[in-house]
Structures are given as structure tokens and as C-alpha cells.
Amino acid sequence: MNRPTNAIAVEGLTKRFGETTAIEDLSFTVEGGELFGLLGPNGAGKSTLINILCTLLGPTEGTARVNGHDVTSETGAVRDSLGIVFQEPAIDEELTGAENLAFHARMYGKRKAERQQRIPEVLDLVELAEVADDPVENYSGGMQRRLEIGRGLMHEPDVLFLDEPTTGLDARTRRDTWEYIERLNEESGVSIVITTHYMDEADFLCERVAVMDQGEVVAIDSPAALKASLGGDIIALGLANDGGELFERLDAQSWVREYTPTEDGVAVTMARGEQRVADLVRLADDAGAAIESVDLQKPSLENVFLSLTGSTISEREASDAAESHTEAADEDSSMERPTETAEATEAPGAVE
Amino acid sequence: MKLVAPLGIYGLWLRDVKRFLRTPSQIVGSLVFPLLFLVFLSFGFGGAAIPGLPEGIDYLQYLVPGIMGFTMLLGASFAGLAILSDQDVGFLKEILVAPVSRTSIVLGRIAGGSTTAIVQAVLVFLLSIPLGFEIAGWLSIPLAAVFLALIAITFVGFGIALASQFSDSEGFSLIVQFIVFPLFFLSGAIYPIEGLPTVVQYLALVNPLTYGVDGLRAALVGSSSFPLVVDLGALVISSIVMVALGAYLFERVEAV
Numbered sequence: 001m002n003r004p005t006n007a008i009a010v011e012g013l014t015k016r017f018g019e020t021t022a023i024e025d026l027s028f029t030v031e032g033g034e035l036f037g038l039l040g041p042n043g044a045g046k047s048t049l050i051n052i053l054c055t056l057l058g059p060t061e062g063t064a065r066v067n068g069h070d071v072t073s074e075t076g077a078v079r080d081s082l083g084i085v086f087q088e089p090a091i092d093e094e095l096t097g098a099e100n101l102a103f104h105a106r107m108y109g110k111r112k113a114e115r116q117q118r119i120p121e122v123l124d125l126v127e128l129a130e131v132a133d134d135p136v137e138n139y140s141g142g143m144q145r146r147l148e149i150g151r152g153l154m155h156e157p158d159v160l161f162l163d164e165p166t167t168g169l170d171a172r173t174r175r176d177t178w179e180y181i182e183r184l185n186e187e188s189g190v191s192i193v194i195t196t197h198y199m200d201e202a203d204f205l206c207e208r209v210a211v212m213d214q215g216e217v218v219a220i221d222s223p224a225a226l227k228a229s230l231g232g233d234i235i236a237l238g239l240a241n242d243g244g245e246l247f248e249r250l251d252a253q254s255w256v257r258e259y260t261p262t263e264d265g266v267a268v269t270m271a272r273g274e275q276r277v278a279d280l281v282r283l284a285d286d287a288g289a290a291i292e293s294v295d296l297q298k299p300s301l302e303n304v305f306l307s308l309t310g311s312t313i314s315e316r317e318a319s320d321a322a323e324s325h326t327e328a329a330d331e332d333s334s335m336e337r338p339t340e341t342a343e344a345t346e347a348p349g350a351v352e
Numbered sequence: 353m354k355l356v357a358p359l360g361i362y363g364l365w366l367r368d369v370k371r372f373l374r375t376p377s378q379i380v381g382s383l384v385f386p387l388l389f390l391v392f393l394s395f396g397f398g399g400a401a402i403p404g405l406p407e408g409i410d411y412l413q414y415l416v417p418g419i420m421g422f423t424m425l426l427g428a429s430f431a432g433l434a435i436l437s438d439q440d441v442g443f444l445k446e447i448l449v450a451p452v453s454r455t456s457i458v459l460g461r462i463a464g465g466s467t468t469a470i471v472q473a474v475l476v477f478l479l480s481i482p483l484g485f486e487i488a489g490w491l492s493i494p495l496a497a498v499f500l501a502l503i504a505i506t507f508v509g510f511g512i513a514l515a516s517q518f519s520d521s522e523g524f525s526l527i528v529q530f531i532v533f534p535l536f537f538l539s540g541a542i543y544p545i546e547g548l549p550t551v552v553q554y555l556a557l558v559n560p561l562t563y564g565v566d567g568l569r570a571a572l573v574g575s576s577s578f579p580l581v582v583d584l585g586a587l588v589i590s591s592i593v594m595v596a597l598g599a600y601l602f603e604r605v606e607a608v
Contacts, residue, residue: 054449057606076353077453090442094371106363107450151446 007032007159007191013060015048022048023215025062030208032158032195035185037206039301041316045215046195047087050163051179053193054084067158075319080108082151087163087195089144097128097147100136101154108155118154126150128181142173149180153190160184160252162194166201178204195314197303207303213309213316227299230307231257233273235280237294239265244288253283260285265292353453360452361460367580368434379472382430386476390415393542394483404544406575416480417568418541420473421561424456424503425535426437427472429528432511436521446467448605455599461512462595466504473500477572488574495571502587503564509594516601540577541565560590 008030015022023045030036038046050229051057053066055075064071067081073307092102098119105115123129126146136144145165152160162181166174182205185192196202202209203223210220220225243266250256250268255276259268272278284291297303306312311319372379394412405414437443447457476486487493514531519526536548538545538552545553555560567583570576576583 056445058448076451079353084449086442086445088442090446092367092371092443093441094374095367099370103363103367104446104450106359106366107447107452109357109359109451112358200450308501 006065007034007036007067007194009048009065009068010053010062011064013049013052013059013064014061015045015052015057015295016060021215023052026215026217028063028210028220030159030191033191034184034190035192035205036118036230037120037202037210038193038212039197039199039202039305040195040212041197041313044197044212044213046197046212047163048215049212050161050193050195053078053347054082054161055079073137080155081158081257082161082241083155083157083159083164083190084161085145085148085163087151087167089148091136091144091148091151094135096133097121097139098132102152104112104151104154110155118257122150125153127186141169142176144265145169145177146171146180149177149184153188157190159191159193162192163311164195164197164308166196166198172175174201176214181205183218195318199305199313203301211301211305211308212333213305218308219304221263226301226304230299230303232269232271233270233282233299234267234297234303235273235277236267236293236297237265237280237284238290238293238295239284240349241288243284246284246287246289249283249287255279353451355453355455356459357452357456360450360456361463363458363468364447364460365463365467368431368461368521371466372468379475381425382426382472383475383479385426386419386472387479388423389542390419390476390480391483400541401569404546405471406544408473409573410484410504411573412480413486415542416485418539418565419480420476420500420568421503421539421541421565422455423473423476424500424564425507425561428504428507428511429532430511431461431469432528433434433506433524434465435461435512435515436518436524437449439519454603454605458595458602460597461571462505462508462598464507464576466472466501469504470500473604478598483520487572492571492574496568497562499567499571500589501585502584503561503590505570505591506560506564506587506594509591509598511582512598513594513601516598516605517566525585535561537561538562539565544577546577560587563587563590 006029010029011027013026013324014024026049038049040046043091048057052059053064053071054151055071058072066078067079069077070080086232092103095103101119101122102115105118110118123132126149128143128147128150129330131139131143139147149165166177168178178201181194182194184190191253194201195203206223208220208222209226210217211226212218219227245260246266247261250259255270257269259266268280277294277296281291281294302312309316353495394415398411400411407410424476435444438447511565515524518527538556538559540556541561545556548556548602563578563583566576566578567580567587570580570583
């Protein structure tokens with residue numbers, strides 16, 4: 001049962017807050033050294049899962065192991081094995097960057113010699129050596145995030161959790177943060193688990209993604225395999241008439257995998273859509289269809305989520321936000337906040 | 353996890369001390385209230401015949417240990433508030449996720465909060481000297497230090513226990529007002545409790561600050577209502593109870 005090579009092993013994990021079920025019967029494993037993503041809308045249960053894995057919450061049912069250690073019976077060993085960057089900033093802004101790291105090192109039992117070696121190393125890694133002795137309140141949003149990531153690595157954990165690492169960061173800083181995370185995973189070999197509700201983030205960063213919706217994992221695979229499961233590219237034709245004989249002609253084409261009539265035309269699924277645009281337009285023209293628009297859609301994780309759950313991530317978040325105001329308002333502290341508020345409150349304060 | 357992690361406790365203490373030293377406005381602010389009480393009470397009642405005041409003891413002499421006790425109360429409530437403001441800004445999670453027992457966290461916070469509270473009380477003491485306060489003898493200092501430490505541990509422990517029952521700093525700040533002042537008025541800090549109605553006197557006798565102020569008075573002024581051993585014993589017991597209560601209640605705090 002206990003395979004220490006797994007960074008994380010979750011079995012039948014369930015967490016309820018009163019009547020609300022935050023996560024239901026989760027089972028998955030993350031291998032050592034993997035860059036793993038938990039993708040899902042706010043309210044899908046990602047943060048609850050992270051909080052259980054880092055021993056801040058106890059599970060209602062099931063087991064979870066981090067680096068082979070049980071999160072309920074071996075909390076000390078679990079805490080030693082993991083580093084975490086929380087969704088909301090958790091730094092002491094009155095202390096300097098170096099002091100924050102020193103505080104962390106002491107809490108993890110690192111003696112002076114080790115601290116003196118490790119603190120400059122980490123500051124170099126996250127490129128904050130020059131501002132090490134400035135109070136953190138003078139740091140920009142991106143610098144604070146980097147300090148937190150560095151701090152999470154201070155005690156050389158086996159698993160690093162990043163809970164929504166780029167929420168509230170501007171586009172350039174996001175991109176930089178992605179590159180840090182990727183390099184970190186490659187160079188240090190630390191297993192990284194990130195939660196995100198950004199499709200592009202999961203697609204760019206993660207080797208494997210667990211798609212979460214309403215407290216359950218609905219799919220788990222590499223982004224490429226998840227996208228491939230959709231069956232290919234989609235060309236959406238906007239038509240001004242009923243399409244003439246287009247549909248019969250489509251039936252006869254071997255390269256057409258499937259087509260579905262839409263409100264204003266037809267969506268055709270095929271492999272390598274970019275090479276078929278001309279064919280399709282010619283075919284429609286011959287069939288007497290009046291083309292208004294052509295839109296080639298490459299499969300994205302957004303489409304994957306849509307096909308798995310029947311709604312888009314933003315639709316889910318909108319309905320969850322509405323629910324949480326009425327039903328689960330008292331238990332809402334454990335759930336993620338809606339994106340808009342998160343971004344508004346976590347906007348970078350200073351200039352880099 | 354070891355129950356007591358010395359390095360973690362030291363880290364928490366160091367953080368509190370650094371934060372305290374870096375905000376001089378807060379140090380000054382924390383002294384305003386006690387000094388106002390000290391100056392106006394001692395001028396106002398300096399010449400008055402206060403019932404129960406020990407013979408040959410000037411009112412200022414009587415008052416200074418009491419105001420030092422009051423300063424400690426304010427310092428302790430501030431330590432409770434610090435936990436909640438850590439929770440507000442998210443830093444509490446960083447503390448709770450570390451491989452350090454909750455007991456160590458409570459001990460570290462008590463160490464930090466006590467240090468800052470004691471520094472404030474010592475500042476009040478020093479500022480009372482130009483006002484005319486005369487210390488009984490230099491041997492008073494170490495004895496007073498023991499009492500200050502025990503008062504600090506008792507009330508910072510109480511502040512942490514209380515803070516663990518709140519989820520936001522606003523509710524806590526409100527409640528603290530209703531606790532600090534009764535404790536202060538029922539401690540013999542500004543007048544002898546012998547003058548109070550009998551029922552109220554009983555309340556004063558279960559208030560640890562009564563023994564704290566009395567012990568400080570014994571040390572600094574050389575006059576006290578209870579024997580020194582009683583003061584010391586009562587405070588040792590209250591310190592142990594409050595540390596245990598703080599650790600017990602904080603154990604149940606959820607960070608999220």
C-alpha cells in the first residue's frame with residue numbers, strides 16, 4: 001500500500017462541511033518529480049484538497065499520503081516533506097525578505113550554519129538577492145510570489161504545493177512565474193502540485209492534469225491526451241442559408257469525423273483542421289451553402305472541460321458563486337473565492 | 353513532532369520583538385493610556401485621603417505598580433490581537449503548516465508577547481521616576497522582574513486563549529475592552545480593594561492581577577496587602593493554568 005515513490009497518494013478522500021460536500025471520494029496518485037495540475041473552477045474543491053494534504057484540515061473519510069506519510073497520523077513527517085505557497089499571500093510584510101526566510105528556516109528546525117548557507121541560495125534562485133534586506137511591503141506582487149515560492153523550497157521539501165500561483169499577477173509576471181516553476185521542477189526534481197482555474201496555465205505547465213468539478217475528479221491525463229480525446233479540430237461554419245446539400249456531402253467525406261448543426265451553421269470535427277479549411281469551403285460552396293464565417297478551433301482544455309461537464313469553467317464559477325451566497329455562506333471560508341475578488345484584492349501593490 | 357521546539361519558539365519570539373522595535377509609533381501609542389492614568393490620577397488624588405492606603409505611602413508610590421500592571425494588560429491584549437491579525441493577513445497559515453507543535457507556537461507567542469509587554473511596563477516605570485517615584489531599594493529590581501514575567505505569562509496566555517475563540521480581530525478588540533477595564537479596576541491597581549463592597553472584594557481575590565500588582569508593590573515600594581509568598585504562589589498557579597488553557601484552546605484553531 002505505502003509506496004514512498006509516490007509524491008501523493010489519495011484514496012477515497014471525502015471532506016464535508018456540515019451539509020456541504022467539498023470533495024467526494026477522490027482517488028489519484030502523483031509520482032515523484034512530476035509537475036501535476038489540479039484544474040477546475042473556483043469551488044471545485046481544489047483548495048480544500050490542498051488544505052487536507054498540508055494537514056491544515058482533517059479528512060472526513062478516506063486517506064491521503066504525502067511522500068508516503070499519512071496526513072492524519074504522521075503530521076510532522078508530512079509537514080517536513082512539503083512546501084506550500086498559499087493562494088492568498090502569507091508573508092510578514094514588516095519583515096525583510098531574508099528575515100521571512102530565516103523565520104521559516106527556524107520553524108523547520110534549521111540551525112544557524114544551515115540557514116546561512118540556504119538563505120542566500122534561495123534568494124539567488126528566486127532572484128531577490130538584491131532586495132533581501134528590504135521590507136517585503138516594498139516588494140511588487142511578482143516579487144512577493146517569488147519570495148513565497150523560494151520560502152516553500154527553503155527546507156528542501158519533496159513536494160511543493162502551489163495554490164493558484166498566478167492569481168492576481170499581471171500577464172508578464174504570470175509568464176515569468178510559469179518559467180520559474182518549470183525550471184524549478186526540472187532542476188531540483190521536486191514534485192510540484194499546482195491548483196489552477198486557468199486552462200492555459202495547466203496546459204503550459206503540467207505533465208498531467210486532474211480535471212476537478214464539484215468536488216470530484218472527472219478526468220486525469222496529460223493535457224495532450226485530454227485534448228486528443230476530443231477527437232480533433234473543429235471548423236465552425238457560419239451559414240446564411242440552410243446549407244443546401246452540405247450535410248449530405250459531409251456524410252460522404254472520409255476526413256469528416258463528425259458534424260453537428262449549430263444555431264448559425266455547422267460545426268465539423270476533423271484531424272488537422274488547418275489543412276481542411278480550403279476543402280470544406282469548396283465543398284460548402286459546391287453544395288450551395290452561403291458561407292458567412294469560418295472559424296478553426298484547436299482543441300483546448302476549455303473544450304475538454306466543456307465536454308466532460310457540460311458547462312464552461314466560467315459558467316461553473318458564476319453558478320457556484322450564486323450558490324455560495326445563499327446556501328453555503330457559513331462554510332464558504334474553505335472554498336476559493338470568485339476570481340474577480342481575488343484579482344481585485346491581490347493586485348500587485350508596488351512597482352518592480 | 354516534539355512538544356517543545358526551541359528553535360521555533362525562538363523564531364516566533366524574534367519576529368514579535370523585531371516587529372515591536374520597528375514600529376516606534378506603536379510603542380509610544382501603547383504608553384499613552386498608562387501615562388495619562390499615572391499623571392492625572394497622581395496629581396488629582398495626590399493630596400486626598402484615600403481609604404485603606406497604607407500609612408506613610410504616598411499615592412504616587414501606591415499607583416506606579418498598579419499602572420505597570422495595567423500596562424501589562426494592554427500589552428497582553430495586543431499579543432492576542434497579533435494572532436488574529438496574522439490570521440487576517442494569512443500569515444497564521446505559514447505558522448500552522450510548519451512542523452512545530454501547537455504548544456510550541458503558544459509558548460513562542462507568549463515569549464514574544466511577554467517581552468514586549470514587559471518592555472512597555474519598564475518604560476512606564478522609568479517615566480514615573482521623574483514624576484517622583486522612589487524605589488524601595490535596588491534589590492527590588494530582580495524581584496519586580498519575576499513578578500512582571502509571571503503577570504506577562506498569565507495574561508498573554510489568557511489573551512491567546514481568548515483570541516483562539518475569535519475568527520476576526522474586530523470582535524476580539526471589542527470584547528477585550530470589556531475585560532481589560534474590569535480586571536484593572538478589580539485589582540487594587542489604583543485604590544485598595546479593602547474599600548470595595550465585600551462581594552466585589554471576592555471578585556478581586558480571584559483576579560490574578562490583584563496578586564501581580566500586590567507583588568510589584570511589595571518589590572518596588574516595600575508594602576503589600578498579602579504576604580509575598582501568597583502573591584508569588586497565586587501568580588505561578590495562574591501562569592500554569594493560562595499557558596495550559598492557551599495551548600489547549602489553540603490546538604483546536606483551524607487555519608482555514
